[in-house]
Structures are given as C-alpha cells and as structure tokens.
Amino acid sequence: MEYQAKYITEDIKLSCYQDKFFKSDIMFEHHMLIWFISGETKIVRAEGTYQFQKGDIFLIPRNQLATIINYPKDGLPHKTVVMHLTTEWLRNFYARLNVRPATADTERIRHYANHPLLESCLSSLIPYFEMKNLPKDIAHLKLTEAVTILRSIDADIDNILANFEEPGKIDLADYMERNFMFNLPLEKFGYLTGRSLTTFKRDFKKVFATTPQRWLTKKRLDLAHYQFVEKKKKPIDVCYEVGFENLSHFSFAFKKQFGYAPTALLENG
Known part of the structure; x- marks a missing residue:
C-alpha cells in the first residue's frame, strides 16, 4: 500500500x-x-x-x-x-x-x-x-x-x-448488538463497555451463552446474508461492512455457515 x-x-x-x-x-x-x-x-x-x-x-x-x-x-x-x-x-x-x-x-x-x-x-x-x-x-x-x-x-x-469522562460499565447485550460488525480486539470491546477483558468474557458468556468470537462470527454472517438477499449488495462491499478483513476468508466462513457461496444468492436473486 x-x-x-x-x-x-x-x-x-x-x-x-x-x-x-x-x-x-x-x-x-x-x-x-x-x-x-x-x-x-x-x-x-x-x-x-x-x-x-x-x-x-x-x-x-x-x-x-x-x-x-x-x-x-x-x-x-x-x-x-x-x-x-x-x-x-x-x-x-x-x-x-x-x-x-x-x-x-x-x-x-x-x-x-x-x-x-x-x-x-x-x-x-x-x-x-x-x-x-x-x-x-x-x-x-x-x-x-x-x-x-x-x-x-x-x-x-x-x-x-469538554466532556472528559471515560466509558463506564454499560449494558453489554445492547452495546454488542449495535456494534458487532466492528472487527476489534476483545480488549477494546471490554474498555468501551467499562470492563476488563476477563470481566468482559465472563459477562459475555452469561448474557449470550457462547464465546465472543463464535457469537461475533455468526452475527456478522447473518448480517451479510441479509445484505445479499434484501439489499443485493456485492460481496466485496458486504465483506468489509460486516467486519471481515478479506474476501477469501469471508467467502470461506459464509459457505461453512450456510452451505453455499455468497455468489449463489446473487445468482438466484
């Protein structure tokens, strides 16, 4: 670059x-x-x-x-x-x-x-x-x-x-539902919800009954599926907007989750 x-x-x-x-x-x-x-x-x-x-x-x-x-x-x-x-x-x-x-x-x-x-x-x-x-x-x-x-x-x-306050402890479920598409380290999610990494992982398991990484991957792929079906967006655009770093990894994860490639949805649409 x-x-x-x-x-x-x-x-x-x-x-x-x-x-x-x-x-x-x-x-x-x-x-x-x-x-x-x-x-x-x-x-x-x-x-x-x-x-x-x-x-x-x-x-x-x-x-x-x-x-x-x-x-x-x-x-x-x-x-x-x-x-x-x-x-x-x-x-x-x-x-x-x-x-x-x-x-x-x-x-x-x-x-x-x-x-x-x-x-x-x-x-x-x-x-x-x-x-x-x-x-x-x-x-x-x-x-x-x-x-x-x-x-x-x-x-x-x-x-x-002039507001110098740092993030306080906030509702974890609400925050993650609104911000899951951002591909950041879990430490950052912890900081922004007012938690240490350990507390973030513990609270996450209580709220969602799974690990942060599994939940984040599923949420991002579900959003991608919606973007293809309802918005008719291109894979290259959807890939980056839902939180994946490259198209090949996104396509692999999408096919693993749904059993078909993103292009199959667009062809059928």
Missing part, C-alpha cells in the same frame, strides 16, 4: 493513500477533525453509513467504533488534513473557560460541509507540511483557531469536546 503522511506535529497530519482502497476498523481514541482534499471515504457506524468527499469537513468523536474505507476518486488519491484533538490538549484549552458540559449526542459524526472559516483554517496548514523549520507554537495556534471556530458555529460542541 502506497501511503504517505506528513506531520506538523503528531496531532496534525496530511494523509495520502494512493492505492485502490484502504480499510480499517478503528476505535477513535481522540476527537478527529478532518478536511477532504480529494478522494472519498465511507464510514460505517452502528447508526448508519456516512460518505464524505472533496470539500467535506467533519468531526468524529472519541471512543467511537467505525469501519473506515478510503478510496481514490477521479484519478486523484485519497488525501485529507487531519487534526487530533487530544484529551490532554482540550483539558488545557478548557481550563481557562467556564464551561460545564451538558448531556449531548457524543456519538454522532458532526458534518460541517464546506464551511468557509474551517476550510480556511485547515487549508492554511498545507504550506507548513513542506517546511523543516516551523514557526514556534504554530500547531498550538492552529488547533486553537480550529476549536474556536467550532465553538462559534456549533452550539453543542462544548458538550462533546
């Missing part, structure tokens, strides 16, 4: 994928503010699928699961400017402000379309990626500018960015 990344600091990067596509299942440790220069991204979340392309600006909240699929488009690579808004940096930013976050929708991806102020802020970073000697504190100033703009255009943003 031909991937290039240029950094102003570890929190601000210019990301470029030249290949046909790149796919990853991710838990976002930090809030991410992203500006699209070229290409296209499909983000699969529990609540639905988002698609972003050139000119789009969006913020992905931290501690959220997603499948990210990046594509080149119109002969241009997948290219984005990414700001990581870390908890440490945000704590320092909000320390001087009298902000008390209220309950907010902390899971939804926030889309700012082609907002001129945000686009001006993020596009102004481009020249800095080519510089060896950066102006002092430029990264801090640009992060401050971006968050200040967000606060001026999004009335709920403080409730998200």
Whole structure:
C-alpha cells in the first residue's frame, strides 16, 4: 500500500493513500477533525453509513467504533488534513473557560460541509507540511483557531469536546448488538463497555451463552446474508461492512455457515 503522511506535529497530519482502497476498523481514541482534499471515504457506524468527499469537513468523536474505507476518486488519491484533538490538549484549552458540559449526542459524526472559516483554517496548514523549520507554537495556534471556530458555529460542541469522562460499565447485550460488525480486539470491546477483558468474557458468556468470537462470527454472517438477499449488495462491499478483513476468508466462513457461496444468492436473486 502506497501511503504517505506528513506531520506538523503528531496531532496534525496530511494523509495520502494512493492505492485502490484502504480499510480499517478503528476505535477513535481522540476527537478527529478532518478536511477532504480529494478522494472519498465511507464510514460505517452502528447508526448508519456516512460518505464524505472533496470539500467535506467533519468531526468524529472519541471512543467511537467505525469501519473506515478510503478510496481514490477521479484519478486523484485519497488525501485529507487531519487534526487530533487530544484529551490532554482540550483539558488545557478548557481550563481557562467556564464551561460545564451538558448531556449531548457524543456519538454522532458532526458534518460541517464546506464551511468557509474551517476550510480556511485547515487549508492554511498545507504550506507548513513542506517546511523543516516551523514557526514556534504554530500547531498550538492552529488547533486553537480550529476549536474556536467550532465553538462559534456549533452550539453543542462544548458538550462533546469538554466532556472528559471515560466509558463506564454499560449494558453489554445492547452495546454488542449495535456494534458487532466492528472487527476489534476483545480488549477494546471490554474498555468501551467499562470492563476488563476477563470481566468482559465472563459477562459475555452469561448474557449470550457462547464465546465472543463464535457469537461475533455468526452475527456478522447473518448480517451479510441479509445484505445479499434484501439489499443485493456485492460481496466485496458486504465483506468489509460486516467486519471481515478479506474476501477469501469471508467467502470461506459464509459457505461453512450456510452451505453455499455468497455468489449463489446473487445468482438466484
């Protein structure tokens, strides 16, 4: 995979994928503010699928699961400017402000379309990626500018960015039913449901009467079957959207589960 990344600091990067596509299942440790220069991204979340392309600006909240699929488009690579808004940096930013976050929708991806102020802020970073000697504190100033703009255009943003709570123990069955399609280590599922790995496995067995891996595989294959029959989707798309890492492994597991290959469903349809 031909991937290039240029950094102003570890929190601000210019990301470029030249290949046909790149796919990853991710838990976002930090809030991410992203500006699209070229290409296209499909983000699969529990609540639905988002698609972003050139000119789009969006913020992905931290501690959220997603499948990210990046594509080149119109002969241009997948290219984005990414700001990581870390908890440490945000704590320092909000320390001087009298902000008390209220309950907010902390899971939804926030889309700012082609907002001129945000686009001006993020596009102004481009020249800095080519510089060896950066102006002092430029990264801090640009992060401050971006968050200040967000606060001026999004009335709920403080409730998200100034919320520093970690995941507490939540209903395991409800969470797993909504997020089984994300192919993450069990430790991550444990963290996001407020459990150690040992407690997660113990509670999982009590709730579902089977192991996490067996349950996850069956749920993903059942969803794939539904996508083929009801949505008439292609195997390559379904494979990645339901949590498998490659098409050959997905096809093998599907045939083992149902006794026929995914293509048989499409041919009959």
